[in-house]
Amino acid sequence: MKVKNKNYSSIWDEKGVVKIIDQTKLPFEFKILELKTLSDFCNAIKKMKVRGAPLIGVTAAYAVSSLIKNNSSNSYIKNIYTSLLNTRPTAVNLKWALDKIIYKIQKTNVKNKKEKAYNLARSIRDNDIVNCQKIAANGYKIIEKYYKQKKKPINILTHCNAGWLATVDWGTAISPIFLAHRNGIPVHVWVDETRPRNQGALLTAWELKNEKVPYTIVTDNSGGYLMQENKVDLCIVGSDRVVANGDVCNKIGTYLKAISASENNIPFFVALPTSTIDLNLKTGKNIPIEIRDEKELSTIKIKKDSKTIEGTIYFDRAKVYNPAFDVTPHRYITKLITEKGVIDCNKGAIKKLMKL
Numbered sequence: 001m002k003v004k005n006k007n008y009s010s011i012w013d014e015k016g017v018v019k020i021i022d023q024t025k026l027p028f029e030f031k032i033l034e035l036k037t038l039s040d041f042c043n044a045i046k047k048m049k050v051r052g053a054p055l056i057g058v059t060a061a062y063a064v065s066s067l068i069k070n071n072s073s074n075s076y077i078k079n080i081y082t083s084l085l086n087t088r089p090t091a092v093n094l095k096w097a098l099d100k101i102i103y104k105i106q107k108t109n110v111k112n113k114k115e116k117a118y119n120l121a122r123s124i125r126d127n128d129i130v131n132c133q134k135i136a137a138n139g140y141k142i143i144e145k146y147y148k149q150k151k152k153p154i155n156i157l158t159h160c161n162a163g164w165l166a167t168v169d170w171g172t173a174i175s176p177i178f179l180a181h182r183n184g185i186p187v188h189v190w191v192d193e194t195r196p197r198n199q200g201a202l203l204t205a206w207e208l209k210n211e212k213v214p215y216t217i218v219t220d221n222s223g224g225y226l227m228q229e230n231k232v233d234l235c236i237v238g239s240d241r242v243v244a245n246g247d248v249c250n251k252i253g254t255y256l257k258a259i260s261a262s263e264n265n266i267p268f269f270v271a272l273p274t275s276t277i278d279l280n281l282k283t284g285k286n287i288p289i290e291i292r293d294e295k296e297l298s299t300i301k302i303k304k305d306s307k308t309i310e311g312t313i314y315f316d317r318a319k320v321y322n323p324a325f326d327v328t329p330h331r332y333i334t335k336l337i338t339e340k341g342v343i344d345c346n347k348g349a350i351k352k353l354m355k356l
Helices: 038-046 053-067 074-085 093-106 110-150 175-182 199-210 220-228 254-263 347-354
Strands: 011-014 017-021 032-035 154-158 187-192 215-218 234-237 241-243 248-251 268-271 299-304 307-312 325-328 335-338 341-343
Touching: 011 053, 011 110, 017 053, 032 038, 032 053, 038 053, 038 074, 053 074, 053 093, 053 110, 074 093, 093 110, 110 154, 110 175, 110 234, 110 268, 110 335, 110 341, 154 175, 154 220, 175 187, 187 199, 187 220, 199 215, 215 220, 220 254, 234 254, 248 254, 254 268, 254 325, 335 347, 341 347
Parallel strands: 154 187, 154 234, 187 215, 234 268, 268 335
Antiparallel strands: 011 017, 017 032, 241 248, 248 325, 299 307, 335 341
16 A cells, blocks of 8 residues: 555565564654564564554464574474464464464475475465455445445444554455545545554554545544444444454454444444454354553653654553453444455354355
8 A cells, every 4th residue: 555655565575584564653653674583573563563463464474484494493483383372362363374384384394394484474465465455345345335325425434453554455444445435435434543552543544644535533432422423324343353153353442333333223344354264263252352561551652843752641550451352242243344255244154154
């Protein structure tokens, strides 16, 4: 996607070196980092320099392919796997990518392991782009349908960041919006600020600005009011894990948006690649919820003049609890938008989809 009219992706390799956009610096600074060591890759994921379930998976695949260049022993590969897997427990794409690449390289002879790992990482990256383009096309048809019905600009509420920065390119929940805008459908996006890390205000709004898509940033708790005032036509969010019965795990606050949408008869869509679907878990109650550092809530970064500074917004030693995700029961989900098609959010439809 575009940054100051120049095309970028969120992760790429250049002459064997993995490069990422440091998302913790955006939108105030556009900084590219090189990932070389296991610590580099783990810190990039844990500290959210890369974030978004699909991108975390791609980063993990690149970590394996990059790190085994100098040591491809099974013990070291196991260490890579364990270290990366422990960085963030909720997004299933991390484990999906690690299992996919490590299973295949372990079946490859030592001589070909490095090349095999590199090709697999590139394939996972390239497939993510293609899958997001397909999600964009499938979601676009939904937006187009509502536009033809209403014959007025379509107001879409989203939560957190599920744009191209959460994937390699295009994104999940935001990709249909990008495509609709490019195809001339008038859209406007209500962008939840998304406390505590403000991914909506800092990342989604920045993406939309670069693509010249009309948007307005609102507080996380504004969604219900906007729906009551008939200012939302549909909601589209991403996901970090969808389990067998259709329960959806996403950024904290998604559950409340889904309840409000249901109460106000507003369609609530979830966009995701099938790599985010976890058939090993039966219900959302089984999903591990990441509890993050309390400082994410108690401190905030602001730009002052040309500098970015950090300040405390709570009183000293305030008690804080910071779950990063919540689970929305499948009954609140209108449809799932995937690269394989748009489906109902239930066990039967998901099982059928995963067989395609």
